[in-house]
Every structure is written in structure tokens, then in C-alpha cells.
Amino acid sequence: VFKRFVEIGRVAFISFGPHAGKLVAIVDVIDQNRALVDGPCSGVRRQAMPFKCMQLTDFVLKFPHSARQKCVRLAWEKENINEKWAATRWAKKIEAREKKARMTDFDRYKVMKAKKMRNRIIKHEMKKLQKMSSKKGK
Amino acid sequence: MAGEKAAGEKKPGEKQPAEKAPAEQKTSQKDAGEKKKKVKKHHASRNPVLARGIGRYSRSVMYARKALYKRKYTAPETKPRATIIKPVGGDKNGGTRVVKIRKMPRYYPTEDVPRKLLSHGKKPFSQHKRRLRASITPGTVLILLTGRHRGKRVVFLKQLGTGLLLVTGPLAVNRVPLRRAHQKFVIATSTKVDISGVKIPKHLTDAYFKKKRLRKPKHQEGEIFDTEKEKYEITEQRKTDQKAVDSQILARIKQVPQLRGYLRSTFCLSNGVYPHKLVF
Numbered sequence: 177v178f179k180r181f182v183e184i185g186r187v188a189f190i191s192f193g194p195h196a197g198k199l200v201a202i203v204d205v206i207d208q209n210r211a212l213v214d215g216p217c218s219g220v221r222r223q224a225m226p227f228k229c230m231q232l233t234d235f236v237l238k239f240p241h242s243a244r245q246k247c248v249r250l251a252w253e254k255e256n257i258n259e260k261w262a263a264t265r266w267a268k269k270i271e272a273r274e275k276k277a278r279m280t281d282f283d284r285y286k287v288m289k290a291k292k293m294r295n296r297i298i299k300h301e302m303k304k305l306q307k308m309s310s311k312k313g314k
Numbered sequence: 315m316a317g318e319k320a321a322g323e324k325k326p327g328e329k330q331p332a333e334k335a336p337a338e339q340k341t342s343q344k345d346a347g348e349k350k351k352k353v354k355k356h357h358a359s360r361n362p363v364l365a366r367g368i369g370r371y372s373r374s375v376m377y378a379r380k381a382l383y384k385r386k387y388t389a390p391e392t393k394p395r396a397t398i399i400k401p402v403g404g405d406k407n408g409g410t411r412v413v414k415i416r417k418m419p420r421y422y423p424t425e426d427v428p429r430k431l432l433s434h435g436k437k438p439f440s441q442h443k444r445r446l447r448a449s450i451t452p453g454t455v456l457i458l459l460t461g462r463h464r465g466k467r468v469v470f471l472k473q474l475g476t477g478l479l480l481v482t483g484p485l486a487v488n489r490v491p492l493r494r495a496h497q498k499f500v501i502a503t504s505t506k507v508d509i510s511g512v513k514i515p516k517h518l519t520d521a522y523f524k525k526k527r528l529r530k531p532k533h534q535e536g537e538i539f540d541t542e543k544e545k546y547e548i549t550e551q552r553k554t555d556q557k558a559v560d561s562q563i564l565a566r567i568k569q570v571p572q573l574r575g576y577l578r579s580t581f582c583l584s585n586g587v588y589p590h591k592l593v594f
Binding site: 279281282285289 | 455457467503504505572573575576579581591592593594
């Protein structure tokens with residue numbers, strides 16, 4: 177039922193707060209609500225962070241609990257988390273959302289034209305298939 | 315003090331520091347070489363102030379200090395013209411009459427109008443500072459929000475003397491001619507057309523674009539409305555100016571893909587589109 181667990185080395189995505197949008201690794205658990213967290217390759221200092229603002233990813237690193245930043249960084253770079261993250265659908269969806277928000281008026285026009293053209297082509301093909309199937313039915 | 319005013323050609327410097335005096339003397343000597351009539355720069359006040367309005371020295375002492383005994387001022391030899399001679403026209407044609415140039419006032423108010431208090435920094439409209447938003451540069455595509463061309467996307471050319479923006483469709487693209495637009499009623503997009511080499515004719519000023527209204531009520535009330543311009547006619551000059559500017563701009567627009575179609579389209583909002591969230 178649950179596939180992603182809070183464990184030492186779990187890479188988490190911060191969803192809100194001052195470090196929103198960054199990845200961190202869980203280094204140690206403080207109590208029921210907080211974890212000691214570190215993101216040497218994503219610009220997050222080692223700090224306590226509530227679980228509420230973390231969303232677990234599929235990646236787990238290997239380092240002992242309370243390992244120092246250097247070890248976390250080594251593990252991170254060994255696993256190439258930054259590149260793996262950029263390749264996930266999750267990260268791509270975030271990027272697409274940001275791109276859409278950054279669209280200028282001219283971009284919106286270009287998108288509208290492209291969509292229109294695409295839909296025309298699709299409709300055309302659909303109509304062709306419908307015609308063929310109706311002919312075959314007869 | 316009264317005597318100094320008569321001699322002054324340059325502005326009298328009230329408090330000039332002592333260090334400036336030798337420098338001024340140098341320039342004045344040079345000037346004396348070029349133009350012997352130029353007056354030397356004025357000395358600072360030779361009457362130190364004890365309290366406001368009270369000087370250290372009396373009138374007679376000041377006369378001596380300023381060496382007014384040496385200065386002689388004579389009235390100019392030729393007075394300015396007081397009258398002018400004009401020919402008599404109309405009924406009593408022929409002959410001349412003498413007319414004063416500076417006439418006596420034709421009306422004296424019964425009560426004296428009180429002096430107005432001095433005001434500071436109240437300038438007429440012609441002297442106001444014109445500002446332009448940083449997002450609006452020559453070649454920016456603007457979205458007009460008011461007027462008969464509302465929603466149309468238009469190319470910005472330059473800011474005119476009154477602060478209004480000179481803008482063109484171009485006409486062939488979206489039927490917006492060379493026109494003025496108000497900065498406040500315009501959205502500046504981040505799309506820019508490269509207008510660097512485009513030459514805009516110098517005679518396109520506010521006076522060129524100002525609305526013309528005839529007001530010559532020679533007739534009675536019923537006939538006035540004929541003379542006023544009801545229907546606006548496009549003059550030939552406007553057409554030539556439009557062609558001159560547009561030909562240059564259209565060439566640049568063609569270079570950017572899809573820009574022509576973009577300028578032809580109009581801006582509109584639909585469901586789920588919020589202006590405060592849009593990036594223009």
C-alpha cells in the first residue's frame with residue numbers, strides 16, 4: 177500500500193516554505209514531526225524540517241544516520257540525483273507548469289495557433305476513419 | 315545697493331566665495347580682450363549683515379565703500395520708439411495717423427485686486443515632466459485598451475512632446491493608422507520589433523494629430539452646424555506619411571515568424587484567464 181517510506185537517505189521534495197521546490201535528503205529523524213534534513217547539492221542548509229512540507233520521492237541514498245554534509249554530498253553525486261530527478265515525470269510536470277506561467281502574450285498566440293492546427297489535423301483523420309468505417313458497415 | 319542694479323548685465327552673485335575672485339578676474343580679462351564692453355563679475359555684498367534687513371554701514375559710508383563717486387551712469391541717448399505711424403484704410407483712405415505703441419490701460423478695476431501669494435513649482439502643462447514606463451521602448455508591441463481600436467495590438471514608435479505615444483498598426487495589418495495613444499491606457503507586452511533604423515518623419519508632432527475644430531459663428535444659431543467638420547476626411551499628407559512609416563516597419567515585421575498574424579489578432583479574456591496572473 178505504501179511504497180515510499182521516511183528513512184535515512186530518502187530524498188524528499190520540499191513543497192512549501194522558504195525552500196519550496198528543492199530536493200533534500202533525510203539525514204535523521206528528530207521526533208514525530210521533524211527530521212534533520214540536508215541538501216548540499218540543492219542549496220538547502222542542514223536544518224530541521226517538518227515532515228508536512230516534505231513530499232517523498234522514489235530516490236534513496238546510502239549513508240549512515242547523522243552523517244555529515246560531505247558524506248551526503250558524496251552519496252548524492254554518486255547517485256546523480258539531480259539528473260535522475262530532472263528525468264522524472266514529476267519534475268517535467270513542474271517545469272511545464274512554470275513554462276506555462278511564464279508565457280508572454282506572443283507565446284500564447286503561437287500556442288493557440290499550434291493547437292488549432294493540431295486539432296484540425298486530428299479532426300481530419302478522425303473524420304476519415306469514421307467515413308471508412310461507415311462505408312465498411314454498409 | 316540701488317546703484318548696482320543699473321550696471322548689472324550678468325546675474326549678480328549674492329555670495330561668491332573669495333576663491334572665485336581670481337578665477338573670475340582671469341576670465342574677465344580674457345573677455346575684456348574679446349569684448350571690451352563686458353562688465354566684470356559682481357563683488358559680494360560690501361555691507362555685512364548684522365541682523366535681517368540691517369547692515370553694518372550707513373548709506374554715506376556705503377557710498378564711499380562702493381566708490382560710487384567714480385561711477386557715472388547716464389541715460390541711453392536714444393529712447394525706445396513711443397509711437398508708430400500707420401496708414402489710414404477704410405472710409406477715410408489715404409493719409410497717415412500716429413498710433414502709440416504702448417497704450418494706457420482701457421480699464422481700471424474699482425477695487426484693487428489683492429496680490430496673489432507666491433506659489434512654488436506649479437508649472438503649466440507644457441512644462442510638465444514627461445515620464446515613460448521602462449517597459450515601453452521603441453518597437454514594443456502594445457495592446458490598446460480604450461478607444462475604437464481597443465484590444466488591438468500595435469507597434470510603438472515614439473513618445474511625443476505632450477507625453478502621448480505615437481503608435482501605428484501598421485495600417486495594412488490591423489487598420490490602425492499613425493495615431494496617438496495614452497500611456498495609461500495601454501498594456502506593454504514584452505514583444506519587441508527592431509525599429510532601430512526606422513526614420514520617423516519629423517513633422518509628426520502633437521500639432522499634426524490635434525483635432526481641428528472650426529468655430530466661426532458668423533451665421534445665426536441655425537446655420538452653425540454646417541461649417542463644423544462632422545465627417546473626418548483623411549488628408550493626402552496622412553496617407554503619404556502612413557506609407558512612409560509603414561513600409562519600413564512591415565519589412566521588419568515580416569522577418570519575425572508569426573508576428574504579422576499576432577498583430578492582426580485582438581486581445582481578449584476568457585474563462586480562467588486573469589490579467590493579474592498573465593505575463594505580458
